[in-house]
Amino acid sequence: MSSxxxxxxxxxxxxxxxxxxxxxxxxxxxxxxxxLYVALPAMALHYLPKIELGWNLLLPASVAWIAFGLSFLxxxxxxxxxxxxxxxxxxxxITSGLGNTSFVGIPIIQALYGEEGLNTLxxxxxxxxxxxxxxxxxxxxxxxxxxxxxxxxxxxxMFRFPPLLAFLVGLSMVLFQIDFPDALSTxxxxxxxxxxxxxLISVGYQLKFKTYGKHFKFLxxxxxxxxxxxxxxxxxxxxxxxxxxxxxxxxxxxxxxxAPMITGAILASTxxxxxxxxxxxVGYGIPLSFITIAGWYFVVEYLLG
Numbered sequence: 001m002s003s004x005x006x007x008x009x010x011x012x013x014x015x016x017x018x019x020x021x022x023x024x025x026x027x028x029x030x031x032x033x034x035x036l037y038v039a040l041p042a043m044a045l046h047y048l049p050k051i052e053l054g055w056n057l058l059l060p061a062s063v064a065w066i067a068f069g070l071s072f073l074x075x076x077x078x079x080x081x082x083x084x085x086x087x088x089x090x091x092x093x094i095t096s097g098l099g100n101t102s103f104v105g106i107p108i109i110q111a112l113y114g115e116e117g118l119n120t121l122x123x124x125x126x127x128x129x130x131x132x133x134x135x136x137x138x139x140x141x142x143x144x145x146x147x148x149x150x151x152x153x154x155x156x157x158m159f160r161f162p163p164l165l166a167f168l169v170g171l172s173m174v175l176f177q178i179d180f181p182d183a184l185s186t187x188x189x190x191x192x193x194x195x196x197x198x199x200l201i202s203v204g205y206q207l208k209f210k211t212y213g214k215h216f217k218f219l220x221x222x223x224x225x226x227x228x229x230x231x232x233x234x235x236x237x238x239x240x241x242x243x244x245x246x247x248x249x250x251x252x253x254x255x256x257x258x259a260p261m262i263t264g265a266i267l268a269s270t271x272x273x274x275x276x277x278x279x280x281x282v283g284y285g286i287p288l289s290f291i292t293i294a295g296w297y298f299v300v301e302y303l304l305g
Contacts, residue, residue, distance in 0.1 A: 007107045010197045014204020023205075031202035032103075032262070035195055040102060041166030043192035047122045048170025049179040056248065059238060060120050063252050064101065064128030066237070067230055068136060071097030074225065088218065090144025091274040094137055095281040096222040098264035099230075101129045101255050103203055104286060107196035108258075109251055112297060120251040126167040129261065134161050137267060145271040206262060208283045215277045222260075222277075223285050227292040231257035235300070245304040257296045259289035 017023050024030075051057070071093050079089030099105070102125050109117040159165065173179060180188070234256040238244045260281040269275035 004111050006197060007111055007200060010107075010200035011204040014201040015207060016204075017201075018205055028202050028206045031198050031205070035103065035199055035202070036263075037162045039191055039195045039198065040163045042188040043106075043118075043195060044122060044126055044163060044166035044170045045180065046185055046188035046192055047119060048126075048167065049173040049185075051119060051123070051174055053174055057123050059242075059244070060123040060248055060252050061127045063124050063234060063256055064099070064132045066234065067099060067226075067256060068093075068097035068132045070230065070233065071225065072136075072140065086144045086146070087273045088277070090140055090271070091268050091277050092218060092222050093140055093144070094264050094268045094273065095260045095278055096226045098129060098133055098137060098261040099226065099255065099258035100203075100261045100286070100289075101125045101258055102195070103199035103262055104289070105255055105258050107200055108293060109254065110196060112254065113247060113251060116247060117251050120248040121255065124252060124255045126163055127171075130161065130163050130167075133261070133264060133267065134164060137264060141267050141271040141273060145273055203262065203286055206282065207286060208279055215274070215280055218277055219280050219284060222281055223288065226260060226285065227257060227289055231296050235303075239303060250300050250304055253300050254293060254296060257289065257293050259285035 017027070075089055075092040075096065078084070079086075079092075101121065105121060105125065106118070109121045179185060231253055235253050238249045238252060262282055265278040265282045268278040
């Protein structure tokens with residue numbers, strides 16, 4: 001219950017400080033940078049060395065890749081059928097295909113499934129969502145914005161991404177079966193504990209409810225895919241097809257139901273892919289996702305036990 005209270009309290013704090021002039025306009029940028037450069041890498045360095053490698057990790061790692069792949073296939077197909085602009089198609093592919101598996105996902109998974117759920121989340125998030133964002137996400141943004149990009153530039157961006165670097169360090173430690181000393185590991189854990197409140201305050205600070213009527217049908221389409229269709233696909237694949245009922249499967253389904261990724265929306269906006277629609281996907285998607293995630297949670301608990 002305390003995690004749920006913290007979740008909504010921090011979200012409303014973020015919304016409230018939008019009106020306080022003492023906070024600079026780049027407050028959300030600073031908070032997000034802290035999470036990306038400090039807290040999220042600390043989380044990876046704490047949890048990853050303690051994970052035992054096995055085939056069971058492939059399913060959590062695949063969630064983000066499945067999501068982005070389906071988003072690309074669907075919206076690229078619809079874009080051609082209905083003659084959408086490349087920028088509109090690219091915007092929907094990125095914002096609908098990348099879920100907020102960390103900034104919103106971490107506090108929600110922690111509230112629903114505790115510390116144990118974070119072991120699965122870190123696999124969904126780092127080798128999944130953030131690697132997708134750093135590679136094919138950047139590639140799609142470049143292709144659909146008509147900007148030139150090379151394989152070398154994509155690799156540079158990927159290997160300069162702190163969470164990915166921390167993931168590679170953590171993965172190496174898993175392979176060699178070593179861990180940090182207890183004091184250092186505990187320090188990483190304490191830093192990672194700041195993710196939830198800081199991320200939610202950042203999310204609340206960035207929430208904007210703009211009413212651009214011409215985008216609403218695309219907003220509904222994108223959010224319907226991300227909040228309803230995608231988690232159903234993961235549920236069907238993992239539970240109905242593979243028969244998985246463990247905690248990791250539950251976390252994967254809930255993670256698949258997350259709202260659009262803030263960093264993904266920033267990527268789309270940076271490349272000129274319908275910035276207004278990108279912001280609407282986040283602004284409307286995050287509050288709405290609290291309702292749909294609650295629904296998926298009851299479905300998952302009823303079916304998987």
